[in-house]
Amino acid sequence: MNKSMDKDTPDNTTKKLSLKEIQNAFYESIFNPKDKNNIQVLSEKITNSESPLNPEDRIDIYRNSILGGITDALAAIYPVCVKLVGETFFTHMVAGYLKQYPSGSPDLGNYGEHLPQYITNFKPAQELIYLPYVAQLEWYWHKAFNAEEANTNKSIAYSIPELGNLREDQQALIQFCLSPSAHLMVSPYPVQKIWEVNQDDFEGEPQVNLDEGEVKLVVWRCPAYGMRIDVLTDSEFQFLTALSQKQPFGTVAQLALEESINTILPRCIEVGLIAGFNLAE
Numbered sequence: 001m002n003k004s005m006d007k008d009t010p011d012n013t014t015k016k017l018s019l020k021e022i023q024n025a026f027y028e029s030i031f032n033p034k035d036k037n038n039i040q041v042l043s044e045k046i047t048n049s050e051s052p053l054n055p056e057d058r059i060d061i062y063r064n065s066i067l068g069g070i071t072d073a074l075a076a077i078y079p080v081c082v083k084l085v086g087e088t089f090f091t092h093m094v095a096g097y098l099k100q101y102p103s104g105s106p107d108l109g110n111y112g113e114h115l116p117q118y119i120t121n122f123k124p125a126q127e128l129i130y131l132p133y134v135a136q137l138e139w140y141w142h143k144a145f146n147a148e149e150a151n152t153n154k155s156i157a158y159s160i161p162e163l164g165n166l167r168e169d170q171q172a173l174i175q176f177c178l179s180p181s182a183h184l185m186v187s188p189y190p191v192q193k194i195w196e197v198n199q200d201d202f203e204g205e206p207q208v209n210l211d212e213g214e215v216k217l218v219v220w221r222c223p224a225y226g227m228r229i230d231v232l233t234d235s236e237f238q239f240l241t242a243l244s245q246k247q248p249f250g251t252v253a254q255l256a257l258e259e260s261i262n263t264i265l266p267r268c269i270e271v272g273l274i275a276g277f278n279l280a281e
Contacts, residue, residue, distance in 0.1 A: 070098055073108040077142045078115065080198045081135050085125070093122055109146060112139060130210060133187040134194055137229070140183035140219040141195075145227060147181035150275035156180075157278045160269055172250030173280040176243045176265075179273055181221040184232075184240055188214050192229045223272050235259035240268070248280040 074094050075082050082090045097118045103111045116135040125131055150156060156177045166174070190212045197206045216237040218230050232240065235257040242252045253261060268274045 070103065070108065070111065071095075074112050074115065077109075077112050078135055078138045080138055080195050081119075081131065083198050084128070084131065084134065084194075089124075093119070093125060096122070109142075112142075115139070130187075130189040130191060130194060133185075133189055133191045136185055137187070137191050137195055137217070137219060140185060141227065141229070144181040144183060144219050144221045147179075147221060150177075150179055150223075150272075153180045153275075155278075156276035159276050160274070163277065170279060172248060172253075174249040175246050175278045175280050176249065176252075176274050177276045177278060178240065178243055179220050179222075179275045182240075182244075182273060183219045184237065184244060185217050185219065186214065186237075187217065190215050192217055192231060195229065218273070220273065225271075233259060236264055236268075239264050240273070243274070246278075246280075 071091055071094055074097075075087070075090060078090075085093065094115070097115055100118065101114045116132045116139060119125055119135050120132045151159075163174075189210050190208060192215060193208045193212075196202060197204075197208060216232040216234070218228075218232055218240060220228055220230075222228050236259070238255055238257055239252065239261060242255060255261070257264075265274070
């Protein structure tokens with residue numbers, strides 16, 4: 001009996017793997033193909049007597065399918081980056097990203113947030129000094145495009161017309177809310193122009209002068225005009241940054257801005273960039 005148990009031990013050990021252990025072995029087999037130990041662990045689980053393929057070949061099929069699908073999803077989110085570096089370079093660039101930043105969501109539309117940061121440290125792309133900022137703009141475009149509407153956002157308690165119902169002592173407590181789609185960014189290069197000249201429908205001179213310097217942008221979806229990338233003045237950027245930090249209007253009104261808040265605020269409300277408000281407690 002003891003001999004029989006000893007003989008069966010390897011198979012029994014494999015069969016007793018927990019689901020988490022199997023998942024980890026599968027993940028490592030996909031992203032660390034040089035480590036053969038994980039394929040050995042999975043060999044019994046993926047062996048099929050009717051298939052001529054060995055376990056390693058079967059894992060290769062899964063690997064190509066998974067990595068290819070995720071890479072295609074990233075290419076769809078970052079089309080300008082793909083256009084700037086080419087499909088082959090982009091695929092090579094994101095190969096390490098897939099391993100370093102595994103997806104934590106079943107929705108591939110939520111994957112890719114850290115690619116701009118990854119590109120910054122990706123040595124083969126270091127000469128393309130503007131690329132991480134283009135990637136950041138594209139990620140914000142993707143998030144803005146898929147953002148929920150302001151009127152369904154539960155974090156916004158009051159609509160703009162309800163400002164007229166406030167008492168005077170409540171006005172300093174107003175926390176103006178940006179459109180749920182709005183994302184603010186600063187780039188040392190005119191990335192909005194790089195993005196623009198790489199659109200399929202662009203007509204005009206494709207040259208961009210990187211020496212034009214820093215730009216402050218808001219990427220958002222306007223209810224009336226669709227997707228937008230707006231260049232902001234320093235005053236507008238300071239004002240919108242304060243709102244994004246949920247600062248009450250009594251504090252925002254004290255900002256030392258070159259342009260009057262009395263000019264900036266109505267403009268932002270009119271175009272829909274300010275979607276509503278809350279009251280600070």
